[in-house]
Amino acid sequence: MSYEKLELLIGGEWSAGTSGKTEPVINPATEEVLAEVPHASADDLDRALEASLDGFKVWRGKTAVERQAIMEGAAQLMTERKEEMARTLTQEMGKPLAEARIEMDFVIAATRWYGEEGKRAYGRIVPPRLPGARQMVMKEPVGPATAFVAWNFPGTNVIRKVAGALAAGCSIVIKPSEETPGTGVAIARCFHDAGAPPGVVNVVFGVPDDVSRHLLGSPIPKKVSFTGSVPVGKHLQKLAADTMKRCTMELGGHAPVMVFDDADVDKAIDLTIGHKYRNAGQVCISPTRFYVQENVYNQFVDGFTERSKALNVGNGMEDGTQMGPLIAARRLDVMEQFVSDARDHGAQITTGGERVGNNGYFYAPTVMKDVPDDAIIMREEPFGPLAPMASFKTFDELVERANSLDFGLASYAFTADGGRAKKLSEAIDTGLVGVNNVMVATPETPFGGVNESGYGSEGGIEGLDAFLRTKFVTELDV
């Protein structure tokens, strides 16, 4: 089965780099080695940094219309290559092919949206205090950027950084995850083949901590954008501080789902079930804590359990698969720990709670009833197909429990009462709120968290702004 050829892209040239080191990429559904991903040497990383500086000088000199034309060319190549890119994505990450195709649609749409939005990096003219003065607020690209992204969306995570940077006029050195390198390489190939000048898009791999220390230790990148876990985000922000790089931190979450007794319970199950098991729950905005009002609690738990049991778990490349494996064996161990701790805290496992088979990293869709707030799963991000549930009585109690963690990424509410929906969306401490809706990520809307879930949005005009800096220019006639 075809899989992307893995190479580094430095200064417009594809190569295996000079370190001679590689690591295997494992298909999580079969545990087979798909390919070896080359590691960049320190010298390769230095060349990538220099190339990004050269690329930046060329790219920022182009007009937004010229940049958009190249980005549109890349989007067209992605469209032509969509099926093979989706197959690479499923093989390396495990998600069902249908989900990989949807992810590719997002990648293409985001490339197009950002390309167009780059034409609207408007500044403004401010009325002067001094007669005859002109006061101009200008938007400029922030400079060469660098980015590190996690394995859970090998396409989406990469394109949000690359397209945002390029639309703003920045170059980028990106390190996709070594566990899912093929999709990022394939995306970079589209930009390269569409005529992005050398050094505008650079792709490197290696030992994550070595690569990020090296790139963030350099004064060349002026911006770092990261998608991944909270501890790694904090670590990278500290590394970025020495050279005062601007940061965008898209970190983990622990999204409460709040179902009130006036909600359409079947519809709430319908929407949240797909959202919960999408990507086997390995999504930062995955619904991870279900609080259901006591009158409809059993109805919700029973319905969710039945639907969870019916899911077809298997290799994402096979027709009919609705949920694939976890990314790696280490995640199976984490699932076991969450479940056994919940059991110890008195929770009832209504379905799942165990590994599926012994080849591939499959874990059963798992529903847990009556999970107390002090169980580990109610406090730490599960990042897997686990749905812990608990009942609540009152609005105020719910808000307090929902806001009790340091995370603040997504939250979901189901209610027929418009006034309550408004009150809740104001009271809830998250960057994304879905009311009777779970679709909180689109190319044209801002995506990002608050508190320990990070800061700085991707997508929307905010996502472009993340790669722009502001300059104030005032002129007096001589």
Ligand code: NAD
């Ligand atoms: P992890 O924190 O070890 O790694 C997450 C990602 O960060 C990986 O792709 C890894 O390559 C990268 N990374 C790790 N150390 C790095 C460093 N020093 N410099 C640059 N990149 C680095 O966690 P994991 O076991 O792979 O995944 C599980 C946890 O990660 C989950 O609990 C979840 O919180 C988090 N996660 C979050 C997202 C998200 O979209 N916010 C995505 C993936 C993983």
